[in-house]
Amino acid sequence: MKGSEKMAEEKVQKQQQAVKPKNKGKTVDKWKKKSWYTIFAPLEFERKEIGETVAEKPEMLIGRTVTITGRELANQAKKNHFTLKFRVKEVAANKAFTELFQK
Numbered sequence: 001m002k003g004s005e006k007m008a009e010e011k012v013q014k015q016q017q018a019v020k021p022k023n024k025g026k027t028v029d030k031w032k033k034k035s036w037y038t039i040f041a042p043l044e045f046e047r048k049e050i051g052e053t054v055a056e057k058p059e060m061l062i063g064r065t066v067t068i069t070g071r072e073l074a075n076q077a078k079k080n081h082f083t084l085k086f087r088v089k090e091v092a093a094n095k096a097f098t099e100l101f102q103k
Contacts, residue, residue, distance in 0.1 A: 034054045036053070036054050037061060037096045038051075041098060044100070065085055065087045068083065084100065
């Protein structure tokens with residue numbers, strides 16, 4: 001009987017351990033660490049603002065791509081039939097500068 005009692009005690013201890021929360025520390029809101037960055041088109045497109053994005057560090061923006069239509073860039077409805085893809089190549093302060101990107 002002693003062996004079965006010992007096994008029963010171990011089982012109860014394991015169940016109690018499973019019930020306890022593992023992390024009682026404060027949860028950190030990841031959004032509070034992030035900053036907003038404005039994305040600009042290259043000089044060929046007069047450095048127009050083409051969007052905004054969020055990132056924790058400026059280095060995390062390098063290489064991100066943004067796809068927009070000609071209508072959004074030129075503000076003309078007739079140019080809605082083509083899309084342009086830009087890739088972030090440089091970040092300064094809260095501004096991200098892009099280059100035209102082709103596959």
